[in-house]
Amino acid sequence: MACGGDLKDVDMNSIPLVALNYTVRQQLSLYLNPSSVVASDWTRLGEEMCYSYLEIRNFERSQNPTQAILEDWEKKCYRATVGGLLEMLKNIERNDILTDLAALIEADCKKYLQRQRELSLPPVQDETVDSSRSSGITICDDPTGQMPELFDAFICYCSKDIAFVHEMITRLEQDHYKLKLCVFDRDVLPGTCLWSISSELIERRCRKMVVIISDDYLDSKECDFQTKFALSLSPGAREKRLIPVKYKSMSRPYPSILSFITVCDYTNKCTQVWFWERLAKALKN
Template sequence: MAAFDGKGAIDFDNIPVAALNVDVRNRLGLYLNPRNVVAADWTALAEETDLSYLEIRNYEKYENPTRKILDDWPSRCSDATVGRLLNILAKIERQDIVEDLRPSIEKDCMKYLTRRPPSEKPVQVYEVDSCFPRTPENNGITILDDPLGNIPETFDAFICYCQNDIEFVHEMIRQLEQTQYKLKLCVFDRDVLPGTCVWTISSELIENRCKRMVVVISDDYLESEECDFQTKFALSLSPGARSKRLIPVKYKTMKKKFPNILRFLTLCDYTNPCTKSWFWSRLAKALSLP
């Protein structure tokens, strides 16, 4: 691996991004972390390093998403080099960052080349360096999945709920799974294996494993970021509710305003005493549709 190009300059394409020290990574964060409507921010960097929309959403929880992306990049892709980073910054039109940090970047690269003997070959493990998934993470995600991942388990409905509404979810299980309806519900706390990424697994279940999604509406639901994400993701899969994919359920009176994003959908209202007697049969019929 050449350390310098033919003109004696540093060959950044052959220097891993791991050569950049903490100071440079933090300074990159100062430029890119603030969400910016004028200049490209960290989300543009994330897209250029081949992160998906859902993975980018997951990085929002970090105080310094730019540094976290740079830390994780080498384990996902084989082209995580300083040269690739500089090309990305130029592509997203953040040449201001390149000009400001270039002396520090060159200094770190020279330190890396000094520490590392020129003849040393980098350790290359395909499963680690490849941009492809290292494990079939979307295969074994529920307790009912085949351990070998050959036959992914499917469900009639994904139940979107917050923890404070879990008692009603138990009632839903009794009424829809343990009666003549024999429906199969996907209840995250019961069916999803621990240790998985909430955002990625939720989207996989909603899009590919479940025919419908039931949204349990309550005041607590309105405060849940996870429920908000699941609802918006399901709506994006069925614009205008053409496939009747999302079914809102209101099971108790609310102090807060019903979410506007769901107002155009037909509601199953458990709080109405006049319609409560046929609530479960109506919901079961909706979930049984092909």
């Protein structure tokens, strides 16, 4: 697929598959779901992804097998990229898809790259005014910005789960583990930009990130942003950087974007006695 505009010098293999939105995935399904004797379908794509015959047969039970296999490939292969998918479509000779969906795919990739640029650039300000970075963003920051406060882990949580966050603070900070957690409502100075400060803390100030999973988490735009931002960092090491924690039963499906990472499950009564020890060691490693 020829890349135009901002994408002409971009390696498509550097853009994760998560950049492709719902519309593009639905269009791919419309092309690949129907079986045809004259064109390769989703099963041929599955072979390119190195799925076995039995695995592909299992995907046939899905209402939308193309969507299911894309989601599974994205979870199992953390190097799943837009470039990799385009190369596979070329290998199975679906040049019609590459041509017809080129504009939509490029638009999604441009949006993804723009978001990454916005996250990496500091806000434009009058140099005579102290920025949040130079004057400090957490309550214990050095006001000169010379010694930023660092943490063992950033805690991603929604407000309704704050009681468990308090227990986490007691167990991990005040007990013998002596870890230092970044809890937004406790540690971040008011008046700062939620998105830019979250990005700064996750990427530069915290070694790990704990994601507290609950039904309420699934509805939180802040948690969604923080999780996706953390997953976009250092793709080769992201499984070790992010630790999902499930502390109560859920009525809704577990988020698929995290299903490839081992969860620390507080709801399992049989292993609850080891919960805090396992979590503390994961944060120290």
